Amino acid sequence: MEKQYAGKTIQVNEEGYLKNFSEWTPEVGEEIAKENNITLGARHWDVLKYLQGEFKAELPISIRKIGKSNVVDIKEFYALFPQGPLKTASKIAGIPKPASCL
Amino acid sequence: MKRLVILGAGTAGTMMANHLHNELKRPDWEITIIDEKEEHHYQPGYLFLPFDIYSPEDIIKTIDEFVPKDVHLIRSAIQKIVPEENKVLLANDDVLHYDVLIIATGAKIAPEEVEGMLSNAWHHSVFDFYTFEGALALRNKLRSWEGGKLLVHITEMPIKCPVAPLEFAFLADSFFKNKGMRDKVEITFVTPLSGAFTKPKATEALDHLLAEKGIKIESDFAIESVDSINRKIIDYGGREIEFDLLVTVPTNKGDAVIERSGMGDDLNFIPTNKGSLQSLKHENVFVIGDASNIPASKAGSVAHFEAEILTENILRFVKGLPLKEEFDGHANCFIETGGGKALLIDFNYSHEPVEGSFPFPGVGPLRLLKESRMNHMGKLAFRWIYWNMLLKGTHIPFVSATMSEAGKDYEH
Structure with missing residues (x-):
């Protein structure tokens, strides 16, 4: 699937997650956030940068780890990205849907 | 004489003792297995105990009867592993040196991780069924429960046997139907996942089954606390779900000895090579079963498939041969x-x-x-x-350690 974000054509999967992180830009992030009724502020960006860092380091991402990250506590994470914060934040950050361990 | 030490005589540790005692023999090798418990429990049976399908006798045997006679069984708690010095400290300060260590200390529930989960209501209106005590207390409760709101709940992933909570919900539906009181019970499945399971095709099939049985599903629920007085669970987003009977699967963590030894991740699971089952930090340490952090199910069948591959790798390791990265997460x-x-x-x-x-x-x-x-x-x-x-390490006929793609309807 393709979508238009910030004047660019971006490859996304059926659920709207970017297929290639390399296509992500801060402007793309802003527009995906808008689709999810979120206006990005400084605290959002702290979380998004943290998530992207973990993704680049190939580390698993979970709500528990975010809570212990010293970047944000879980309560604030929910306030920043209401309703399924891990998924919404990952989508905005341009990284794949977090895989839950079996 | 060289020494191989296995920590834990549960499913995985016992299988490894049975696989290896025919291969690493005296006088060259001594195999030691350590566990503090007397009993070996058939953990899948905990699912059936609450519904009076199995009785305690069906699921409890002794550890001794499954450990080969030429393997040295030490019944003791483990204080600490010191991998830098190749030694294990037992509870009484005895020191055990090893050449090769296999860690099979499993995973345990940690209800203390969620605020309010451990309260006076624990095993009265809030239950687990991942321990024998929890499953038995729940059986006694269900025998006389008159109905109401039943929540079957998963705290966070990963958990042992990720399908068990679903099975519990399905069996509860059957149980109350058979008792002629299904109309008095509202069953809701509450999960931190987006659907019934972690994999799309199975989730589709299972979501359908839940609907068919009139079981509601509340997904994406990341629990923050249990309010046992007002009988509700609350998530970080402020969502509340009421219950009369809460059957929860608490956070699962690796054994506390892993934390004491500084060998685990934030849930005490040991970073492990997912193909070879060798510890990522210590080359003479191997990890099998629920104790590792590999992205496979924490289940007996996985331990069984791992055991076949780990046996080969340990024999290769002691001969100085390169390890095979063959485990595929089957x-x-x-x-x-x-x-x-x-x-x-x-x-x-x-x-x-x-x-x-x-x-x-x-x-x-x-x-x-x-x-x-x-x-x-x-x-x-x-x-x-x-x-x-x-447990005896016998190969199950027709089922290979690595998964077969034959006979399966993959979309290509």
Whole structure:
């Protein structure tokens, strides 16, 4: 699937997650956030940068780890990205849907 | 004489003792296995205990009877592992040096991780069924419970046997139907996941089954606390769900000894090579079963498949040969769906569960991802297989350690 974000054509999967992180830009992030009724502020960006860092380091991402990250506590994470914060934040950050361990 | 030490005489540790005692023999090798418990529990049986399908005798035997006589069994708690010095400290300060260490200390529930989960209501209106005590207390509760709102709840992933909570919900539906009181019970399945399971095809099938049985699902629920006085669970987003009876699967963590030894991640699971099962930090340390952090199911079938591959790797390691990275995350699980039926799923790291036939391609007799009575018979037969074949390290005929793609309906 393709979508238009910030004047660019971006490859996304059926659920709207970017297929290639390399296509992500801060402007793309802003527009995906808008689709999810979120206006990005400084605290959002702290979380998004943290998530992207973990993704680049190939580390698993979970709500528990975010809570212990010293970047944000879980309560604030929910306030920043209401309703399924891990998924919404990952989508905005341009990284794949977090895989839950079996 | 060299020494191989196995920590934990549960499913995985016992299987390794049985595999290795024929290979690493005296006088060159001594194998020691350490566990503080007297009893070996058939943990899949905890699912059936609350519904009076199994009794305690069905699921408890002694550890001794499954440990080979030429393996030295030490009954003791473990204080600490010191991998830099190749030694294990026992509870009484005895020191055990090893040449090769296998860690099979498993995973345990940690209800203290969620605020309010451990309260006066624990094992009165809030239950786990991942311990013998929890499952038994729940059986006693269900025998006289008059109905109301039943929540079947998963705290966070990963958990042992990720299908068990679903099976619990299905069996509860059957149980209350049989007691003629299904109309008095509202069953809701509450999960931190977006659907019934972690893999798309199986989730589709299982979501459908939940709907068919009138079981509601509340997904994406990340629990923050249990309010046992007002009987509700609350998530970080402020969502509240009321209950009369809460059956929860608390956070699962690796054993506390892993934390004391500084060898685990934030949940005390040990970083492990997912193909070779060697510890990422210490080359003479291997990890099997629920104790590792590999992205495979925490299930007995996984430990069984791992054991075949780990045995080969340990023999290669002691001969100085390179290890094989062969483990593919193979899991094979029966899912009880109630009413004397079950589903079967077979999958690995890269292939999600799909429909098909098992173990003989195109023939069966078991059907993948479809409810059948034959699958249920398979599940019940599994207890016999567990005690008589699995623990003893006997190869299960026709089922290979790595997953077969034959007979499965993958979309290409």
